[in-house]
Amino acid sequence: xALRHAILAALLDEELSGYQLAKAFDTxxxxxxxxxxxxxxxxxxxxxxxxxISGREVVQDTxxxxxxxxxxxxxxxxxxxFAADTAKPSFIRDDLLVKVQAADHVxxxxxxxxxxxxxxxxxxxxxxxxxxxQKMRGDLGEEEFLRxxxxxxxxxxxxxxxxxxxxxxxxCRRAVAVLRERQAAHAQQ
Amino acid sequence: xALRHAILAALLDEELSGYQLAKAFDTxxxxxxxxxxxxxxxxxxxxxxxxxISGREVVQDTxxxxxxxxxxxxxxxxxxxFAADTAKPSFIRDDLLVKVQAADHVxxxxxxxxxxxxxxxxxxxxxxxxxxxQKMRGDLGEEEFLRxxxxxxxxxxxxxxxxxxxxxxxxCRRAVAVLRERQAAHAQQ
DNA sequence: GGCGACATGTAAGGCGTTACATGATTGC
DNA sequence: GCAATCATGTAACGCCTTACATGTCGCC
Numbered sequence: 001x002a003l004r005h006a007i008l009a010a011l012l013d014e015e016l017s018g019y020q021l022a023k024a025f026d027t028x029x030x031x032x033x034x035x036x037x038x039x040x041x042x043x044x045x046x047x048x049x050x051x052x053i054s055g056r057e058v059v060q061d062t063x064x065x066x067x068x069x070x071x072x073x074x075x076x077x078x079x080x081x082f083a084a085d086t087a088k089p090s091f092i093r094d095d096l097l098v099k100v101q102a103a104d105h106v107x108x109x110x111x112x113x114x115x116x117x118x119x120x121x122x123x124x125x126x127x128x129x130x131x132x133x134q135k136m137r138g139d140l141g142e143e144e145f146l147r148x149x150x151x152x153x154x155x156x157x158x159x160x161x162x163x164x165x166x167x168x169x170x171x172c173r174r175a176v177a178v179l180r181e182r183q184a185a186h187a188q189q
Numbered sequence: 190x191a192l193r194h195a196i197l198a199a200l201l202d203e204e205l206s207g208y209q210l211a212k213a214f215d216t217x218x219x220x221x222x223x224x225x226x227x228x229x230x231x232x233x234x235x236x237x238x239x240x241x242i243s244g245r246e247v248v249q250d251t252x253x254x255x256x257x258x259x260x261x262x263x264x265x266x267x268x269x270x271f272a273a274d275t276a277k278p279s280f281i282r283d284d285l286l287v288k289v290q291a292a293d294h295v296x297x298x299x300x301x302x303x304x305x306x307x308x309x310x311x312x313x314x315x316x317x318x319x320x321x322x323q324k325m326r327g328d329l330g331e332e333e334f335l336r337x338x339x340x341x342x343x344x345x346x347x348x349x350x351x352x353x354x355x356x357x358x359x360x361c362r363r364a365v366a367v368l369r370e371r372q373a374a375h376a377q378q
Numbered sequence: 379g380g381c382g383a384c385a386t387g388t389a390a391g392g393c394g395t396t397a398c399a400t401g402a403t404t405g406c
Numbered sequence: 407g408c409a410a411t412c413a414t415g416t417a418a419c420g421c422c423t424t425a426c427a428t429g430t431c432g433c434c
Contacts, residue, residue, distance in 0.1 A: 002284050003393075009291040019413050032290045034280035039394065041415055064402055064413045076294060083288040083295035087303050089310055090283035091223035092353055095191050095276040100349075101198040101221045103342035105265060106272035114276050121278055146367045147374070153292035156364050160289075163356045164281055171349045178335045178345065185336070192421075208385050228422065230387055253385045253430050 003043055004052070005082045006033035008075050011053060013151065015068040018044050031129060031154075031161030044069060052078050100175060108179050115179075119172035122165045129162040192232055193241070194271045195222035197264050200242060202340065204257040207233050220318060220343075220350030233258060241267050289364060297368050304368075308361035311354045318351040 009032070010021060021044070022037035024030055035043075047053045052075035055067040071079070096118055099111060136155050137145035146152055198221070199210060210233070211226035213219055224232075236242045241264035244256040260268070285307055292300055325344050326334040335341055 001392080002282075002287050005284075006287045006290075009287050012291060012294055017413075018415090019411095022413095030280075032281070032283070032286035034282060036395070037413095038396090038415075045415090060412095062403070063411090066413060079291050080295045083291060084299040087284040087288065087307070089307070090281075090285065092220070092279075092350065093191075093222060094279035095194075096279065097221035097346050097349060098191050098195045098198050099272040099276065101195075101342045101346045102201060102268050102272060103345065104340050105201055105342075106269045110273040118276070118278070147370060151293050152367065152371075153290045153294075156292065156360075156367065157286050157290045159363075160286060160356075160360045161281065163360060164353070167349075167352045167356055171345075171352060174348075175345050178341065181336060182341075190421080206385075207387090211385095225423070226385095227387075227424090230385095234387090249384095251431065252383090255385060 002033070002082075003035055003039060004047055005079060006030075006035070007040065007043055007047065008052065008071055008079045009153075011069055011071045011075075013154065015070045017058075017066040017068055019066065021069075029128070029132065031132075032157040047075070051075075103179065108183055112176050112179050112183075115172040115176045119169050119176070122169035122172065125165040126162060126169065129158050129165065133158045133162065191222070191271075192224055192228060193236055194268055195219075195224070196229065196232055196236065197241065197260055197268045198342075200258055200260045200264075202343065204259045206247075206255040206257055208255065210258075218317065218321065220321075221346040236264070240264075292368065297372055301365050301368050301372075304361040304365045308358050308365070311358035311361065314354040315351060315358065318347050318354065322347045322351065 006025075007021065010016070010024060010030070016024070018037070018041045021040050025033065025035045025040060026037070044053070044055075048055055048069070051072060053069045054072050055069045057065060058068055059065050096114060099106065099114065103111060133155060136151075136158065137149065140149065145155065149155065195214075196210065199205070199213060199219075205213070207226070207230050210229050214222065214224045214229060215226065233242070233244075237244055237258070240261060242258045243261050244258045246254060247257055248254050285303060288295065288300060288303065322344060325340075325347065326338065329338065334344065338344065
């Protein structure tokens with residue numbers, strides 16, 4: 001049940017509406033969790049009902065009104081309790097890896113196309129995370145920021161996201177190169 | 190619905206029983222997917238019913254009998270169809286990242302303990318994957334194997350697993366170092 | 379006799395995905 | 407007028423997790 005804790009963690013920095021949260025969790029700014037809008041609206045309702053967050057209506061002239069949520073003391077306590085719990089190990093679960101596992105038995109062309117697309121996707125995320133990290137540390141160097149900065153949690157998770165996507169990109173490119181070379185060798189026979 | 194395809198991919202190399210599959214999917218040899226025994230037994234039953242795998246009873250003297258499964262032609266076709274489908278992007282979803290995101294608001298000691306444990310877990314997986322990769326490529330060098338080897342799919346996924354766990358380990362160690370230094374600085378105030 | 383490995387499941391409940399639904403405002 | 411963005415949901419289905427259940431064999 002980490003979704004609720006992910007939401008609480010996301011609301012630590014600023015008040016957000018469901019819609020704003022959804023954008024953050026969907027478009028990859030969520031370097032530490034992923035969720036769809038529907039999940040978020042449902043969980044926000046639950047969290048408010050349980051008193052872990054509190055919402056306030058914000059009336060807007062030009063746009064539909066919205067509700068901004070912030071973490072309550074009870075929410076902070078719950079987050080602390082969660083952090084002290086033993087964490088489960090995390091596992092990779094990726095369609096693309098399954099396909100590559102079967103690479104010797106399936107259509108190579110389709111695989112190459114998907115690996116290429118994934119590499120581009122990873123590259124886009126890298127740029128995003130890079131910009132985000134730079135924005136967070138401001139004028140400070142990384143070492144300096146991590147020593148003296150106020151809020152380093154998001155920076156650390158951003159670094160993990162960056163490295164993960166770099167790994168993704170590089171692996172995809174390598175796999176494409178390998179598959180292409182084998183394709184060429186096969187054609188020559 | 191990638192579990193079934195993960196099973197098919199795992200059965201490409203050798204006939205396996207549900208129990209053997211479960212070990213592979215559970216203990217981390219599964220570098221491309223993760224699943225619990227219950228899921229596997231249920232999915233194996235479905236797959237057999239649908240004709241994508243076929244099982245044969247193996248009578249054993251010293252141990253309980255078991256059923257070994259292999260992929261049918263229909264199973265291979267299904268796997269090929271799956272591989273041609275556009276893949277969804279994969280996301281990190283990790284309790285530990287949520288906790289680190291909230292690092293500035295929760296107990297640092299508990300976090301350090303969990304990061305240390307995770308680093309050790311990752312290190313163990315690295316050794317496992319390393320040994321597996323070495324076994325797969327045999328006497329050949331990596332470049333040579335990837336060019337001429339018979340079955341490179343599992344090797345490529347193993348490489349991704351290796352890199353992922355290295356990233357995990359290094360990030361955990363870095364985070365621990367950062368948190369420790371800040372703890373020390375805080376104590377001096 | 380008990381523990382650990384082998385071997386295979388059922389059942390309940392929670393979490394995530396897909397599809398559907400509604401309505402206002404800004405910009406082309 | 408139409409599409410995109412803002413803003414918030416409901417419903418159905420399926421996958422994943424947790425707990426429970428059963429039985430054999432080898433070893434200490």
